[in-house]
Amino acid sequence: MTVRGDKADVRPGLPCTELSGFEPQLTAEERALQQAVHAFAAEVLRPAGRALDRMTAEEVIAPDSPFWEVHLVAAKSGLGDGPEAGDDVPPALLARMAAVAVEELGWGDAGLAVSLGVGGFPALMARRAGTPELADLCAGRLGCWIGTQPDRGSDGLSLYPQERHPSAPHGNKGNLTARVRGGDIVINGQSSAWVSNGPVAQVGLASIAADYGAGFYDEEGHPRGIEVIVPLDLPGVSRGKPLEKLGKRALPQGEIFFDDVKVPLRHALSTEDAYWRGHAATWSSAGVAMGQLMTGLARAAFETALAYTHERRQGGALLAEHQLVQYRLGRMGSQVEAMRAVSRRATEYTALSPARHPYYTAQSKSLCTDLAFQVADEAVQLMGGNGLTREYPAEKLFRDARAARIEDGENHLLTMKFGHLASLLHQDGRLGAARQRGDGRGDH
Ligand SMILES: Cc1cc2nc3c(=O)[nH]c(=O)nc-3n(C[C@H](O)[C@H](O)[C@H](O)COP(=O)(O)OP(=O)(O)OC[C@H]3O[C@@H](n4cnc5c(N)ncnc54)[C@H](O)[C@@H]3O)c2cc1C
CATH class of the missing domain: 2.40.110.10 (Butyryl-CoA Dehydrogenase, subunit A, domain 2)
Known part of the structure; x- marks a missing residue:
């Protein structure tokens, strides 16, 4: 507590935050990874994503497209892959590091983040299935x-x-x-x-x-x-x-x-019969990644709106100084925090549970993508007419967020599947009843 004159100043200082919001504490390794992936996202993904967004679909895949440069830089740096099992990192830390890294990729450009993620997906799933010769076959191939x-x-x-x-x-x-x-x-x-x-x-x-x-x-x-x-x-x-x-x-x-x-x-x-578990494992992995990267997209939309409200004056003050605007920023910020919490929980569950399940990760995917859409929509709204123009990034984030509500499973269907799973778990009248059964088509 500091004392000014005869008055005690009891106001708290500003809290400790990281790029990814209100982290209790990132480890030195996590922070180093976050900063490295953030630099890649800011310097490579974001400018390339903006340029590609304005091209035709044919131009995006043409030999001189920035799309290839993104994959080349990612392959050289290894950042697109993130840490993997076998790197001598405990599974819980590995899960957190993956969540931290993928959020940064989504912050950079959600479309390119998917391209990088799915680009390494066959190799990743071959490794996880314990078939190194197939992983080798996929290595270095998009x-x-x-x-x-x-x-x-x-x-x-x-x-x-x-x-x-x-x-x-x-x-x-x-x-x-x-x-x-x-x-x-x-x-x-x-x-x-x-x-x-x-x-x-x-x-x-x-x-x-x-x-x-x-x-x-x-x-x-x-x-x-x-x-x-x-x-x-x-x-x-x-x-x-x-x-x-x-x-x-x-x-x-x-x-x-x-x-x-x-x-x-x-x-x-x-x-x-093993197909069901394989299919479930593939789908769980994709659902987890979607929650992480859409947290990054929503954070990008929040930051864009936040910056704008500190530049634009209306009603005799900066937008950020109006209470109604502060309320709207508060809601966006809490939505981003909620997405991060939910997607990290799904990440940890999927990495550490003895019987994970894609209908659980489905709810993380659908909740996070619905929230990302709401945050991106509010970013456009807070920026008024400017939010709709290509000069500002909000409209692209809004369009990217819209696609994610259908990608990797349409959200209503995914929520329905989580409801189906909940009803199976509650068949015996309580949630824990299935723990002993372990008889689902989950990804054990
Ligand atoms: C950006 C993006 C990336 C994608 N990437 C891939 C990829 O890499 N690989 C891949 O294979 N696919 C990919 N997809 C496809 C995606 O998984 C499908 O679009 C999604 O699963 C929905 O299928 P659909 O488009 O055929 O819609 P449909 O299944 O035809 O659904 C249309 C509508 O009908 C509703 N509906 C469907 N079934 C029912 C039902 N039983 N009861 C009630 N309502 C129902 C849905 O809720 C939805 O609103 C991608 C899609 C997008 C948008």
Whole structure:
């Protein structure tokens, strides 16, 4: 307590904060990682993201596009990958460091952050599946995840047969399928136009329906599946045009076609009954990352609005000096803090729980992306007419946030799936009852 004259000054000083808000304390390692990824996000991702946003989808993937420079710098620095298991870091610390790093990437540019993340996804999932030879096959090749198809969007995310609409005779196998015969997997059909990195990826992790000789459906009418690593320079692979879209324009997306594409069975990461856990693991990882990177996007929108309210004067004062504006900033800031807390909890749970589950990470993804959209929308609103113009970054953040509410599972459906999981957990009248059962299709 300081004393001025005869009056005690009991006002508290400003609290201790980091780039990522009200951290109790980042370790020296975490802070060093945060600052390194932040510099990459500020100096490479953000300017490239703004430039790519104004290009056509064809220009984004042209040989002279800044898109390639981003991947080159990320590959050289290794920052796009973040820390990984096996780096001799305890799992809890690893989870926190990943959350800290991915938030910075999302702060830089959410579309490019997805491109970097999914670019290394086949290699990451091959490592996690304990198949180092497949991880080596993917190393140094730009990756993608092939999950959705023209006729199988939300339907591809159902883990339980009872989630099927009651009037459907069986599940939906979609338009891209595998036949497993002898030692080979033969793939036919096409992906949706939404495959991130689809127009340029060199290797894909495909999560698709499979026939092992007894048809595509199991006795409950649910499609059997396979997760398989597919080099995308094989005969029979072709691509559609890159997609023009509202947000995340720096992220190239497009269809991939497969005409009798043959890969050896050893390219499978999961088959038959093990498929469900493999598919769940893939989906959990993606859901966790979305919460982290959208926290970064929301923080960027908050900071943009905050800066503007300290420049713009209306009503005889800076916007930031008006109580109503302070209330609105307070709400945005608390939404960002809530996103960080929720996404870190999902990160830790997924890294440390003995039986993680993608319907839990689904709620983190849907909550964080809905909140990011609200924060970006309020950033536009706080900046008045300027918020709508391309001169300021808010409108791009708003468009990028909009895309994320559909990406990686549409938010209503994801929330419904969390509700389905909650109802399964409550079957015995209490949440803890399933702990002993451990019988779900979770990702153990
Ligand atoms: C930016 C972005 C990146 C993406 N990246 C990838 C990627 O890398 N790889 C990939 O494979 N896919 C990717 N996707 C695709 C994404 O996963 C799908 O768009 C998403 O799962 C929704 O599927 P859909 O678009 O077919 O919508 P649909 O499933 O057709 O849904 C349309 C609407 O119908 C509602 N609906 C659907 N089913 C039901 C139901 N049973 N009951 C009630 N309502 C229902 C939904 O809530 C939604 O509002 C990406 C999408 C975006 C936008």
